Amino acid sequence: MTAEEEVVNGGAIEKPTLGARLLGANTFWIGLVLIALCVVFGVLEPTAFLTLFTVQTLLIETAVLLVLSVGMTFVIITGGIDLSVGSVLIFSGMVSAKAMEWVSGGSSTNAGWGVILFGLVVAIVAGTAWGILNGLLIAAAKIPPLIVTLGTLGAALGAASLLNNGSDIRTLPSTMRTTIGYGTSFGYVPNLVIVAVVLTLIGAWLLHTTVFGRHTFAVGSNAEAARRSGIGVTRHLTSIYTLTGALAGVAGFMSLAYFGSTTISAHSTDNLNAIAAVVMGGTSLFGGVGTVLGTVIGVFIPAVLKKGFNIIHVQDFWQMIAVGAVLIAAVWFDQQRRRSRNR
Amino acid sequence: MTAEEEVVNGGAIEKPTLGARLLGANTFWIGLVLIALCVVFGVLEPTAFLTLFTVQTLLIETAVLLVLSVGMTFVIITGGIDLSVGSVLIFSGMVSAKAMEWVSGGSSTNAGWGVILFGLVVAIVAGTAWGILNGLLIAAAKIPPLIVTLGTLGAALGAASLLNNGSDIRTLPSTMRTTIGYGTSFGYVPNLVIVAVVLTLIGAWLLHTTVFGRHTFAVGSNAEAARRSGIGVTRHLTSIYTLTGALAGVAGFMSLAYFGSTTISAHSTDNLNAIAAVVMGGTSLFGGVGTVLGTVIGVFIPAVLKKGFNIIHVQDFWQMIAVGAVLIAAVWFDQQRRRSRNR
Amino acid sequence: MPVLEAHELVKHYGSVEALRGADFTVNAGEVVALIGDNGAGKSTLVKCLSGVEQPDSGQILFEGAPIRLESPVAARRLGIETVYQDLAVAPELDPAANLFLGREVRRSGLLGKLGMLDKAEMRRRATAEFARLGVTLQRIDVPIGSLSGGQRQSVAVARSVVWASKVVFMDEPTAALGVVQRERVLDVIRRVRDEGMAVVLISHNMPEVLAVADRVEVLRLGRRVARFTAAEATLADLVGAMTGALTQEETR
Amino acid sequence: MPVLEAHELVKHYGSVEALRGADFTVNAGEVVALIGDNGAGKSTLVKCLSGVEQPDSGQILFEGAPIRLESPVAARRLGIETVYQDLAVAPELDPAANLFLGREVRRSGLLGKLGMLDKAEMRRRATAEFARLGVTLQRIDVPIGSLSGGQRQSVAVARSVVWASKVVFMDEPTAALGVVQRERVLDVIRRVRDEGMAVVLISHNMPEVLAVADRVEVLRLGRRVARFTAAEATLADLVGAMTGALTQEETR
Amino acid sequence: ACGGGQVGQTPGGSAGPAPGNKNLVLVPGVQNEPFYISMQCGAQQEAAKLGYKLDTQAPQKFDASLQTPIVNALGANKPAALLIAPTDDVAMATPMTTLKNMGVKIIEVDTALQDKSVAQSSISSNNAEGGKLAADTLAGLLKGQKGSVLVLDTIAGTSTTNARAKGFTDELAKYPNLKSVGVQFTQNEPDQAASKVTAALSSTPDLVGVFATNLNTGEGAATGLHNAGKIGKVKLVGFDASPSEVDGLKSGDFQALIAQDPAGIGKQGVDQAVAAVEGKPVQRTIDAPLVAITKDDMDSKSQYFYKSSC
Numbered sequence A, B: 001m002t003a004e005e006e007v008v009n010g011g012a013i014e015k016p017t018l019g020a021r022l023l024g025a026n027t028f029w030i031g032l033v034l035i036a037l038c039v040v041f042g043v044l045e046p047t048a049f050l051t052l053f054t055v056q057t058l059l060i061e062t063a064v065l066l067v068l069s070v071g072m073t074f075v076i077i078t079g080g081i082d083l084s085v086g087s088v089l090i091f092s093g094m095v096s097a098k099a100m101e102w103v104s105g106g107s108s109t110n111a112g113w114g115v116i117l118f119g120l121v122v123a124i125v126a127g128t129a130w131g132i133l134n135g136l137l138i139a140a141a142k143i144p145p146l147i148v149t150l151g152t153l154g155a156a157l158g159a160a161s162l163l164n165n166g167s168d169i170r171t172l173p174s175t176m177r178t179t180i181g182y183g184t185s186f187g188y189v190p191n192l193v194i195v196a197v198v199l200t201l202i203g204a205w206l207l208h209t210t211v212f213g214r215h216t217f218a219v220g221s222n223a224e225a226a227r228r229s230g231i232g233v234t235r236h237l238t239s240i241y242t243l244t245g246a247l248a249g250v251a252g253f254m255s256l257a258y259f260g261s262t263t264i265s266a267h268s269t270d271n272l273n274a275i276a277a278v279v280m281g282g283t284s285l286f287g288g289v290g291t292v293l294g295t296v297i298g299v300f301i302p303a304v305l306k307k308g309f310n311i312i313h314v315q316d317f318w319q320m321i322a323v324g325a326v327l328i329a330a331v332w333f334d335q336q337r338r339r340s341r342n343r
Numbered sequence C, D: 001m002p003v004l005e006a007h008e009l010v011k012h013y014g015s016v017e018a019l020r021g022a023d024f025t026v027n028a029g030e031v032v033a034l035i036g037d038n039g040a041g042k043s044t045l046v047k048c049l050s051g052v053e054q055p056d057s058g059q060i061l062f063e064g065a066p067i068r069l070e071s072p073v074a075a076r077r078l079g080i081e082t083v084y085q086d087l088a089v090a091p092e093l094d095p096a097a098n099l100f101l102g103r104e105v106r107r108s109g110l111l112g113k114l115g116m117l118d119k120a121e122m123r124r125r126a127t128a129e130f131a132r133l134g135v136t137l138q139r140i141d142v143p144i145g146s147l148s149g150g151q152r153q154s155v156a157v158a159r160s161v162v163w164a165s166k167v168v169f170m171d172e173p174t175a176a177l178g179v180v181q182r183e184r185v186l187d188v189i190r191r192v193r194d195e196g197m198a199v200v201l202i203s204h205n206m207p208e209v210l211a212v213a214d215r216v217e218v219l220r221l222g223r224r225v226a227r228f229t230a231a232e233a234t235l236a237d238l239v240g241a242m243t244g245a246l247t248q249e250e251t252r
Numbered sequence E: 001a002c003g004g005g006q007v008g009q010t011p012g013g014s015a016g017p018a019p020g021n022k023n024l025v026l027v028p029g030v031q032n033e034p035f036y037i038s039m040q041c042g043a044q045q046e047a048a049k050l051g052y053k054l055d056t057q058a059p060q061k062f063d064a065s066l067q068t069p070i071v072n073a074l075g076a077n078k079p080a081a082l083l084i085a086p087t088d089d090v091a092m093a094t095p096m097t098t099l100k101n102m103g104v105k106i107i108e109v110d111t112a113l114q115d116k117s118v119a120q121s122s123i124s125s126n127n128a129e130g131g132k133l134a135a136d137t138l139a140g141l142l143k144g145q146k147g148s149v150l151v152l153d154t155i156a157g158t159s160t161t162n163a164r165a166k167g168f169t170d171e172l173a174k175y176p177n178l179k180s181v182g183v184q185f186t187q188n189e190p191d192q193a194a195s196k197v198t199a200a201l202s203s204t205p206d207l208v209g210v211f212a213t214n215l216n217t218g219e220g221a222a223t224g225l226h227n228a229g230k231i232g233k234v235k236l237v238g239f240d241a242s243p244s245e246v247d248g249l250k251s252g253d254f255q256a257l258i259a260q261d262p263a264g265i266g267k268q269g270v271d272q273a274v275a276a277v278e279g280k281p282v283q284r285t286i287d288a289p290l291v292a293i294t295k296d297d298m299d300s301k302s303q304y305f306y307k308s309s310c
């Protein structure tokens, strides 16, 4: 084959093979890391790690973070950041719990599906409201995302605390806990996980195959070029933060169902965990590149690690050190492979 | 004046006046916000807010964060981020306390200046070590700063906990507490504040007038251009994270002197606070622009706000909301003014 | 009748005066070359006329009626397209995605209504467009940031001519192009003109200007200082006007 | 004797082959024009020869001895300076800072030893350099990112000629320049050549190439396909070589 | 839903811990706290005595979302019994119930679930009582002096410290000479506690007492008072008796501490756990003692001091 042949008809040679595309995929190597981790723990503790129960709880425990991270992926691809997700989650849960109490006229412990659905809607609306606020301040008022979401991080938490005077609400419909919180479908699959998977699939579809997703990449790649190309950058950014807020609202409801409590004092590290998952998955903090699949892998690497360490009883302090080291090593390995592929 | 006159000799018209430069300075408007806050609280509570005591405690309480933020300014100007500063601070304090105990052969409560100085050196060395590790992983191994410092955030904290089996050391030289921790010089000025001010001035000098600072801006503005211009980007980035680590080490020692304890479970929000201060001061998270003066203002806006709110007895939850709102509003105001100046 | 006119546009950037009362006219069906020294304000003028920047004062007329171009979208809606000097492409996206940016082709049917992209179709049409401009790409699925300077510029040019209906601004579209590609672009300019559109060409290459333009307008220090009919102008005239040796219009 | 030679350089980017065994030679005291179609690999070749990229295979000889250029610093140490096509400037820094990037002037005395910059001196010298190239700046203390395209390019050109001692690579240095500035740059190229340095000029402007170059080397699809002495070459020869109509060197 | 079930209900019945399993696990509320370390020491000693092995696994923060995975992980390697300080009295019910359904015996130490049916025994000191004791102690220290009192709590929603603060405030109302300036939250950060104290000194010149509901707030409060030069002039009552607080008491930073008996709680927890495992009778609730320690009587109450390592 001479060079000539390759470039004749104005470019565009045919696509590389599936194998080459897989090897070339940004998520391939980091995915290998995840698989390696599972294998290692599986070998170390086959009877404990590779059990249905472990897998179920692993999935359930990551469900809430996964939903937050899907939203965060969109935000980071635009070159932004959202520190407020954890607080918005708590706020949504609190408002939802309050609303369910209110429509049940007191305790909502025995409320039925109507009330629960109402609670879900309220949670989504509450999350969406914060999302819109974030979006407008970032996109229209052009305040840096870090500052805006740091501000709403505090504000949403303060507002959530105000609503019930600083204490948690713990009287929630018991149906909600038993079905959504830790019920299963198809025999084995926790319902919470089904919700998370469905939302993740929708997110992946939206990001990778639709106009909305394309514009998300464009805004992150070069916002000025996007603007000049007639993309409503302000509007697009606003909808992305709104989407993230709405997902945080859903996550708030999921957390409510799971914990059966508004857990005001929890979720303080959700924002960093979500950001770390997204970045580990190969999304650049500078925007313009990223995948939802990468984020999923990025969510599971620390989760599997911590689960494995807990099962093999690694001491807390060593665990912290080891998790830190593996995070760095995983990304380093990924970078290394990708770089050599480009040689 | 015709247009011709202005551009005759190949460019470079004379410098604008001092007033114009002041108005044009990036830190002018956000500085106004700080002054406005002080005035408002001064008017609301003149007897409580505008007292020597309030000013002294305000300055002391921000000293540690200020030192961290100066280092963070360098990091963010290069387009990086350092989440590990709080943990490195704790680690340095812990190592330093251990070392002082060790050279005193048991409790160091009655140790003299020799031991204290030794402790300071150990703290700086410990911080520097983490800084070098961060720097090498980021600059040489090219792992994203967020991942690296998130990893070392956990690892440093785990290591600090390991050193004393998870509990704090509180037997520190009492001289250290009484002189460095809460002693004053020149009658009124707390010694801790003097340390912070000196370090800040050195930082400002380094950033704005030296080759080192110039290269910092260049690396953040366009790392590839810097590399092609013969700047050792790897080496420079490494030294910047090392510098930040060293400053975190000093901050660890200051915190030790201030609290008289290693406070393992504290400082978890120092990283975000420092980043917020830097960004509020006009430094871009994308690198290439920033000032130390801006950072100083960015450190004091939330500090003054919280102090003022505590003095006028704003309820905690409202306080969280208000602090969030003011952060956003301050930056918004700053942006607004800057934009109109460019019209 | 002029399709687009600018009167006395003024634009400051801080204390820098980029435009100091610039006038400009372009008629349908003609190629106007906008020339001037570096820093004369050509790109700034183009940005003002394509909605990217708002002038501080002055008037813009479109087909005789005063308009405000608040955003690039407003200009595009009027059929005004622009090749920017800095190209304004999204470096992480591939050439096809850049070509269709803001005007993505959707699938037919319900999926399209839901916003799903027809990536194959876009790639196919992009390949055809690039071939027409003589652009050679080894692979079409690489990010545009990794293309050579000329390849990148070709993508930007292709984008503008595909979508324009009234006016095309081209800010140094041939600066990085090879000899063949340059000829193709000049051909495209002529074709677009012949279809009745107005083309505004900015270039520092005087032979090229004289070859393709019908009229020439000269900007100097943020003001229009001369106008020529290309057929009657000589290279010396143009250079004289650009450097200030020759001024036709009065300095206010 | 050739000051810099390249043999059989190969460079891949993923599956894209930018160089497929390119040769190149430049002698001291001559201006060599490196020409070729868009995407021919000219910029890639320059990057390999100035230490920015490492070739996958092939040999580089400096003054007859094989060398490895691991980094731009290595090339600069040998006296090789480059104007990159994408300019490689720091957009947030001002023109003077960019001119002296990596080679800042320090104050005299202790403060200088401590690393303190002499900003006034750098600004003064920068102003003088820019005047020499005919660059007009309204203000010298603005970030280079806000300059016009031609102004920015002038800064990059100024930077390379100030520091070179052996070889200057100029990748399309005049693409965005005005008529006057272009002439100045060509003058500078001649002057540098006369001082005994080697200049490698990449340009798509054939008249310019024929006017200033002593020799011409033609790159096509990542290989050198022809060499000419400028005085003997015609425009048709050059275009023929670039488009593949004419090939001198055998295709391996 | 189709095939609806519950997590942890392994179809075909779950295998409980193997008979003769001698492993116990302690899951405290948070790592790095002398309170829990002392509890661990007491528990370990007792377990060793009874021929059992005790592992400890602590979450990084006092946070239900961090404690849940730890409890869930135990489902993989079932211990005979779990000793746990639930970080949320409702949220932790799910994972604990799951374990219980797998046959693991559950003993609550320090804190307890609202749902009394999960654990077989709960050993705890009453936090509200502790708050009351603190108020009485402070009033005693002040000897009728008039003035304002500040309460420093950790984070809204932390049940233990919230209860201490509430007990304190309620009891303080009985002393007409003392006026509460309210409960302030410190996010469990010493620097915020210090700042709240100095601000209170600025705005409330008649501040005479501070109640800090845990170690971090106490340390911060002491630092603030140091800064202001008000050590000893403003009475500081802390909760718990960690080594650092005991040092503080010795040096005069604290005027009184309300100590629990973590080692005792741990020991009794193990006793109950072993009893449950071996099918012997257990006691459903056990109240652990609380004591107020002042500088004067600290030597006689040294058995209440917490340890930072065993």
Ligand SMILES: Nc1ncnc2c1ncn2[C@@H]1O[C@H](COP(=O)(O)OP(=O)(O)OP(=O)(O)O)[C@@H](O)[C@H]1O
Pocket (backbone or CB within 6 Å): C013, C014, C016, C017, C018, C036, C037, C038, C039, C040, C041, C042, C043, C044, C045, C085, D137, D138, D142, D146, D147, D148, D149, D150, D151, D176, D178
């Ligand atoms: N964003 C900006 N901020 C500050 N000054 C600017 C900005 N954009 C342009 N300028 C200044 O305005 C003047 C005109 O710039 P413009 O880009 O319009 O020139 P031009 O005629 O297109 O030049 P060239 O031929 O080099 O492209 C220049 O002096 C430039 O430095």
Ligand SMILES: Nc1ncnc2c1ncn2[C@@H]1O[C@H](COP(=O)(O)OP(=O)(O)OP(=O)(O)O)[C@@H](O)[C@H]1O
Pocket (backbone or CB within 6 Å): C137, C138, C142, C146, C147, C148, C149, C150, C151, C176, C178, D013, D014, D016, D017, D018, D036, D037, D038, D039, D040, D041, D042, D043, D044, D045, D085
């Ligand atoms: N970083 C990169 N990644 C992938 N492909 C690249 C990269 N840089 C260059 N290429 C490809 O290599 C080939 C040669 O590019 P190069 O920039 O050397 O061309 P050139 O001769 O300088 O063209 P021009 O005249 O347009 O500047 C092109 O097909 C280009 O798409």
Ligand SMILES: [Mg+2]
Pocket (backbone or CB within 6 Å): C042, C043, C044, C085, C171, D148, D149, D150
């Ligand atoms: Mg221009």
Ligand SMILES: [Mg+2]
Pocket (backbone or CB within 6 Å): C148, C149, C150, D042, D043, D044, D085, D171
């Ligand atoms: Mg090139």
